[in-house]
Structure formats: structure tokens, C-alpha cells
Amino acid sequence: MTAWSLEGLASRLDGFRLGPVDLRLRPGEVVAVLGRSGAGKTTLLRSIAGFLPVHAGRLLRDGVDLTDRPPEHRGLGYVPQGLGLLPHRTVERNVSYPLEVRGRLDALRAARELLERFGLAPLARRYPAQLSGGERERVALARALAAEPELVLWDEPWQALDVDARHALSGVLEEMTRRERLPVVVVTHDPPLAFAAADTFLVLRNGTTAFLGEPGRLLERPIDAFTARFAGFENVYDPGALVGGAPASLAAWLAPRAGPGGIAFARPALASGAGGPGTWTGLVRRSRPTPEGVAVHASVGELTVALRGPPPGAAAPPALGETVRFDVEEKSLRPLGRADGVAEEAER
Numbered sequence: 001m002t003a004w005s006l007e008g009l010a011s012r013l014d015g016f017r018l019g020p021v022d023l024r025l026r027p028g029e030v031v032a033v034l035g036r037s038g039a040g041k042t043t044l045l046r047s048i049a050g051f052l053p054v055h056a057g058r059l060l061r062d063g064v065d066l067t068d069r070p071p072e073h074r075g076l077g078y079v080p081q082g083l084g085l086l087p088h089r090t091v092e093r094n095v096s097y098p099l100e101v102r103g104r105l106d107a108l109r110a111a112r113e114l115l116e117r118f119g120l121a122p123l124a125r126r127y128p129a130q131l132s133g134g135e136r137e138r139v140a141l142a143r144a145l146a147a148e149p150e151l152v153l154w155d156e157p158w159q160a161l162d163v164d165a166r167h168a169l170s171g172v173l174e175e176m177t178r179r180e181r182l183p184v185v186v187v188t189h190d191p192p193l194a195f196a197a198a199d200t201f202l203v204l205r206n207g208t209t210a211f212l213g214e215p216g217r218l219l220e221r222p223i224d225a226f227t228a229r230f231a232g233f234e235n236v237y238d239p240g241a242l243v244g245g246a247p248a249s250l251a252a253w254l255a256p257r258a259g260p261g262g263i264a265f266a267r268p269a270l271a272s273g274a275g276g277p278g279t280w281t282g283l284v285r286r287s288r289p290t291p292e293g294v295a296v297h298a299s300v301g302e303l304t305v306a307l308r309g310p311p312p313g314a315a316a317p318p319a320l321g322e323t324v325r326f327d328v329e330e331k332s333l334r335p336l337g338r339a340d341g342v343a344e345e346a347e348r
Contacts, residue, residue: 002027002075002150004183008057011047018043018207020057025151025183030173032198033187036226040207041187042081045153048185049078061150076151077144081159083136085128091115091139092124098147114142118172134165138172145176152176154186158193166193173197191230203227224336228264233334234306238262241303249301250280250328257330261337267308268332270296270318271325279325282307284318298324 003025010019018040025031033041046052048059050071059066059074066074085094092111099107115121118138128136137157144152157173158166170193177184188194194201201218203211211223222228228236237254239262245251254263271279282298282305289295294309294317307326309317318324 002183003060003062004151005060006048006057007060009044009047009054009059010056011043011052011054013043013052016040016043016207018047018204021202021204021209023202023212025185026199027181027183028177029199030177030184030186030197031200031202032194033185033202033204034189034194034227034230035204035210039204041204042155043207044204045078045155045185045187048151049076049153050074051078075149076153077147077149079137079140079144079152079154079157081155083128083140085136085140085143087128090125090127091120091131094128094139095120095143095146098143111142111146114146118142132165134162134169137165137169141172141176145180150182152182152184154184156187156189158188158190166190170197191232194230220334222264222334222336224261225264228334228336232266233264234267236262236264236336237303245302250305251302253328254333257333257335259335259337261335264334264336265328265332267295267306268326268328269293270307270309271327279327280305281323281325284320284322284324287317287320289317294318296324 005025006021006023008020008022010017012018021044023031033044035041043052047054050069054067061075086097089097092108092115095114096107096111099110104110112121112124115124118141120135120138120142123131123135128139131139157169173184174197176182195215198215201211201213201215202209203223211218211227218227219231222231222233225236225238239258239260242251242255242258242263245255257263280300282300284296284298285304286297287294292308293311296307296309296318298305298307307324
């Protein structure tokens with residue numbers, strides 16, 4: 001199995017600086033790259049692929065330095081956001097293209113095998129403009145695999161796809177990593193799919209590594225408001241929202257427990273029966289059913305708090321303006337912005 005690693009990889013583009021980034025990729029591992037817009041996610045993929053020059057550090061494959069090699073000599077497959085499908089070629093000829101460039105006489109046969117595998121055989125004679133978004137993504141991935149890569153770079157595969165197409169594409173990703181044991185570096189803004197697919201999260205902030213570690217570690221130690229919201233924390237407050245809270249208010253209670261970047265916690269359950277000491281009170285502003293339980297948003301002094309009610313049908317959902325009670329357990333709090341929120345590559 002091929003081993004890939006980035007050692008202090010850094011590049012520059014129009015005044016933006018990426019890196020240094022260190023990363024080791026295991027066979028079959030999926031690394032999800034996260035970050036706000038402009039954090040350097042696509043720049044990282046393009047630097048690994050060889051489309052942008054590397055100004056410092058190295059890209060290694062089995063210990064061999066590939067940093068100065070052109071993209072076609074790196075042994076990887078790249079699926080960009082725009083997919084890069086050739087509009088004048090059919091699905092079949094798009095997938096066979098990398099093999100034709102290599103002069104493979106069996107290019108069409110190999111392409112047809114990939115089309116069968118990805119459920120695209122009935123679409124072989126269609127053109128990209130005649131496909132759905134999910135079908136185009138699968139064609140682009142099949143074309144990347146036609147080049148027999150040892151690493152796949154995938155930029156926003158689930159973007160603008162409907163629920164069924166996203167689910168199907170996730171199945172393709174899982175099957176690919178299991179069958180080929182290829183490492184995959186994928187940029188995504190889709191939290192549920194990222195947590196379902198990724199073995200490791202790499203969070204970029206202003207071009208540098210803010211977090212590198214397993215999904216459970218990100219849930220346990222979100223480093224800032226962005227990662228907390230990505231991880232599914234609905235109650236995220238920056239320090240300014242907690243300052244000046246009335247005495248004995250929830251904001252005043254949270255303030256000394258927050259980190260430099262604020263604080264986050266998951267939706268607490270609504271209390272049933274009479275509230276005991278420490279129970280907070282709020283007024284319902286919104287209530288909607290979800291599979292996990294009724295989602296309630298309540299005004300609690302200066303804050304709006306997301307709460308979890310009983311499953312639909314188990315009890316009447318709280319009405320608009322109704323008073324509700326809840327507790328926030330100390331162990332559920334996640335201070336944001338502390339140095340110990342960063343997982344180091346050396347710990348992997």
C-alpha cells in the first residue's frame with residue numbers, strides 16, 4: 001500500500017499563504033478538509049495535485065519526493081468543484097480519456113468496466129449536459145479512477161446535490177476506499193456526510209492547520225465557533241454575547257466557563273415536572289418536529305437557546321410563548337479557543 005505525507009507543505013497564491021501543513025495519509029483513509037471560505041482548502045488540494053507551485057516543504061509518496069513533479073507524474077486523481085468533464089465527449093469517452101492519453105489500447109473496455117461499477121453503464125452515450133449533478137460527480141470520479149491513482153483529491157463532492165444523490169455518492173466513496181484502499185482528501189461543507197465518511201478532520205484557518213485529528217476529538221474539543229457549529233452544536237456563543245448578563249442569568253453563569261473564543265453546548269432536554277435548583281427558564285420562540293425530537297428555540301434572558309423536546313407524538317410540543325425549563329450540565333460545556341483544542345499530528 002502506498003504511503004503519502006505532507007511535510008511542512010506551503011504555497012502562495014495572490015497574496016494568500018498556505019501552510020505549513022503536515023499530514024500523513026494511511027491506505028483507505030478519508031481526510032475531510034474543513035474551514036471557512038478563504039481558509040485555503042482548495043489551495044491545499046491544488047498544491048498537492050501540482051497545479052500550484054510549492055514554495056516550501058515536501059510531498060512524499062513512499063518516501064519519494066514528488067514536490068517538483070508535474071501533475072501527470074504524481075500518481076493521483078483530482079476531482080475539482082467544476083468537475084472538468086469534457087462537454088463534447090460522451091460519458092464513456094470522458095472516462096476513457098486518461099487511458100487514451102496514455103495510449104492504452106483497452107481504454108474503452110476499461111472505461112466500460114468502471115461505468116458498470118458506478119451504475120453509469122446506461123448513460124454511456126450521453127453527454128455531461130444531459131446528466132444530473134450526482135451522475136456528473138460519479139462520472140468525474142470514475143474518470144479519476146481510470147488513471148489508476150494512488151491518492152484521490154475531491155473538492156466539494158456533495159455540493160448542490162439532492163438528498164438521494166448525496167447518499168448514493170457517499171456509498172460510492174465508501175466502496176472505493178474499501179476496495180482500492182486509496183486514501184482520499186475531500187473538501188466538504190456537509191457536516192452529516194463528513195462525520196459519516198471521514199476518518200480524520202483537518203481544519204484550516206487562514207491557511208494554517210487549526211486542528212488535525214479524529215472526528216470524536218473534534219466533537220470533544222471544537223476549537224472555535226465555526227468547528228462547533230460544523231460539529232452540530234446549536235448553542236454557540238462568542239464572549240461578547242455573555243458579557244453584561246444580568247446577575248444569576250444563564251449568560252452570567254456561562255461567562256466564566258467560556259474560553260477565549262466563547263462557549264458551545266449541545267441542545268439540552270426540556271425538563272419535565274417541577275424544576276429543581278439550577279433549572280433555567282425560557283420563553284418558546286419557535287418549535288418544530290425533527291426525527292430526534294421536537295426542536296425548540298427559547299429566549300433565556302439575553303440568549304436564544306436551542307432545546308430538545310420529546311419525539312413527535314410522544315407529547316404535545318410546547319406552544320409559542322410558553323414557559324419551559326431546562327438544565328445545562330457542566331460536563332456538556334465546550335470552551336472555545338483554548339490551546340488544548342488542537343490535535344497534533346504527532347498524536348496520530
